[in-house]
Amino acid sequence: MIFVTIGTQLPFDRLIKIIDELAPQLHEEVIAQVYQCGFTPKNIKAIDFLAPDEFNTLFDKARLIVSHAGMGTILSALQKDKPIIVFPRIAALGEHRNEHQLATARKIKEMGAVNVAMNEEEITSMLLNGNQITFQHIGNRASPSLIQSIEDFIDRP
Amino acid sequence: MSKKILAVASIGGHWIQLLRIARPMEEHYEMVFVSTHPKCATMVEGQKFCLTTDFSRSDAWKLIPSFFKAIKTIRKEKPDAIITTGAAPGLIYLVVGKLLGRKTIWIDSIANAEHLSASGRMASKFASRIYTQWKDLATGEIQYAGNVFGNTK
Numbered sequence: 472m473i474f475v476t477i478g479t480q481l482p483f484d485r486l487i488k489i490i491d492e493l494a495p496q497l498h499e500e501v502i503a504q505v506y507q508c509g510f511t512p513k514n515i516k517a518i519d520f521l522a523p524d525e526f527n528t529l530f531d532k533a534r535l536i537v538s539h540a541g542m543g544t545i546l547s548a549l550q551k552d553k554p555i556i557v558f559p560r561i562a563a564l565g566e567h568r569n570e571h572q573l574a575t576a577r578k579i580k581e582m583g584a585v586n587v588a589m590n591e592e593e594i595t596s597m598l599l600n601g602n603q604i605t606f607q608h609i610g611n612r613a614s615p616s617l618i619q620s621i622e623d624f625i626d627r628p
Numbered sequence: 629m630s631k632k633i634l635a636v637a638s639i640g641g642h643w644i645q646l647l648r649i650a651r652p653m654e655e656h657y658e659m660v661f662v663s664t665h666p667k668c669a670t671m672v673e674g675q676k677f678c679l680t681t682d683f684s685r686s687d688a689w690k691l692i693p694s695f696f697k698a699i700k701t702i703r704k705e706k707p708d709a710i711i712t713t714g715a716a717p718g719l720i721y722l723v724v725g726k727l728l729g730r731k732t733i734w735i736d737s738i739a740n741a742e743h744l745s746a747s748g749r750m751a752s753k754f755a756s757r758i759y760t761q762w763k764d765l766a767t768g769e770i771q772y773a774g775n776v777f778g779n780t781k
Contacts, residue, residue: 478640523667542739543641546648546776571739578741578762584777613648614774617759621649621733621773622656624757625631625709 473598474533475503475515476526478541482507483566486558489591490537491515493598502529535604537594540572545585546609554606556586556597583607632658634707634730636721637714638682639665642737646713647671648776649735660705664717678705680717691720698724712751713737719747726754735759738776 475490477483487505494501494514501515504526508517521529530536533553538544540559548555559576560566580587586604588594597603612618633653637646643663650659654675661672664682680697683690698721702710710725711733712718718734725732734751736744738761744752752758752769759771766772 543644546644574742612652613776617774
């Protein structure tokens with residue numbers, strides 16, 4: 472199962488539409504958590520509201536996560552060793568208040584931490600050729616150097 | 629006696645980031661976690677958890693109850709330091725913490741890859757220490773020491 476999540480604050484119809492059109496070629500169940508979707512998806516199961524525990528159940532059951540560039544979802548996927556494709560919102564298209572998702576997506580792509588698709592062509596190619604999708608295990612904590620720096624500062628008289 | 633740390637973040641990405649920094653700190657400190665949704669408590673089982681009011685720029689009047697809640701919590705818990713990854717509610721705890729003479733640490737969200745967040749820029753006026761998670765955003769005042777991903781290159 473592929474689980475698509477776009478967060479709970481703003482709609483993201485461009486992503487839902489791409490996935491809905493692609494779904495018949497995927498031969499796999501697709502469940503999407505949507506928000507104020509402006510059309511009715513035909514080929515995927517779209518759910519408007521998910522309680523946190525329902526969300527977690529679907530997230531854990533999924534083989535692959537497709538998500539906007541929300542850091543909570545990205546980190547949760549990596550912590551759980553789930554492959555994730557990140558598709559950033561574009562503020563110029565009215566999908567967010569500013570372009571931070573685009574900037575963050577570009578930079579985490581450089582880090583090599585997650586699969587990032589910047590446009591329809593890239594996400595289509597990733598979903599149809601699953602072998603491009605990689606994932607990285609990140610454990611459950613931040614950089615030891617960051618934690619150490621904070622602790623040193625706290626312990627300083 | 630180990631020091632006491634108040635760790636504050638809104639539910640969502642900010643909270644997930646905070647846990648990756650603050651949960652390992654349980655090994656050295658007494659931690660008190662603060663977030664904006666009761667569900668967050670289940671993610672820090674065995675640790676002390678307090679609820680605070682959530683708000684953003686669109687319902688900014690709620691910063692008033694948030695401010696008083698912060699005063700009450702900080703007076704009661706008497707933490708040695710307050711750490712937060714944001715967003716607006718974290719900023720309130722940081723400001724109140726500073727006014728009450730505590731060490732205050734702001735860790736800007738990794739989602740701010742091009743410049744510090746608006747809350748982070750405000751926090752820099754109050755925080756005793758401020759971190760970015762991107763090396764190229766570090767300045768003399770804004771420090772970089774790593775990020776929440778941890779072991780990536």
